[in-house]
Amino acid sequence: MNKLRPLLGNNVINQIAFVVHDIETASEAFAKLLGMPKPEWFLTGSLEISQVVYRGEPSAARSKLIFMDTPSIQIELIEPNEDPSTMREFLDIDGEGIHHVAFDVDDMKDRVSRWKIKDSRSYRQVSSLPAMADTRMLIRWTNTRHLSSCWSGKSRR
Template structure:
């Protein structure tokens, strides 16, 4: 058994895919009795450098975040361009997409997981860091997102 040792076993985030971020954000805000967060677009391709299944993509998504104590709930409404978000929404419908962990050493962690048969699905940059979605479904029955913050 391979020890993947992400260096952190604290789930930071749960990601959900939605068709209508405005409507779903309102539903969550009302349910929890909190302010509805303002959604925003992910960065454009030139800045995000998004790759899906090893190829550059123009994919963007609307994101809204609910900070729920030690856990963040992320709502994701993808555009129509190729992405793990679009694939999952089209195949599985709305709902669960990933759990995320904050890590250090993105390249090394990706290599370690890939060596264990958990391929990189999508990666990109955002202001303040980078992310990678790893296909851990075969073994873990879900997708893992790795988040690395700039130092």
Template sequence: MSGLLGNNVITQIGILVHDIDKVSQAYADFFDVEKPQPILTDTLDKTQAEYNGQPCAARAKLAFFNMGSLQLELIEPDEHPSTWRDYLDKHGEGPHHIAFVIEGMQEKIMLLEGKGFPLQQKGEYTGGRYAYMDTIPQLKVLVELLENDK
């Protein structure tokens, strides 16, 4: 076990952007890699997403760069309220979260909430689920929990 999460290996860094095509191309050029095709997150009926305890209809375009042991995720949110949209509006483009693969999502959320890190947004994706914990006051970035189905 390592720390609160049982894992201290950062698997992903999430970066908020206004124009995913432009920024994806910039990363592709910078690292001399292929530009990934952006994907659109699922609709609420599939994600069952909640933001600050309320159903979250927000969707985002995502582009993933696999950089060795770390994945860079570019996120272009739509206009609906979400952790992505609100953070982008308040802070502008740049880092949003660091992600860790965990096991036991509900237990980890409860553990972190008990330590003063409230759940901000959660949802399902094909093959697993995610949760953004509000660690900004302490860590200056959100922590995302990722739990993949076995």
């Protein structure tokens, strides 16, 4: 009998990130839904700090971020500025919604190579944050048939 195994080594989603038009309105709604205080947002670093690359080019993209921790999962809210980024593109094309889900992984290079072998159409590097360690794999939800790796980063949990 062939036992199914998670492609990323585990099937525990530890973060769901939503791209939103208005972080204040979205965070108020999530805080009310989750019964917790509304956290304050913070602004991501400048290009020199964040080193954002979008479609192979440096970008001055910045976002307002909020992280809301629950006992089982972290909710991330992202309000991008107008500069080119995966978040801006997502908001402009798809509107508000789930941008990515995150899994912690032990060996990023191994997991990325397995991902590429499994379905080469599903792996697409569209944005990177090289200043972060490679212990978290974010999977961008593009539609119900294809998932694509968006970028890797340090775990916040």
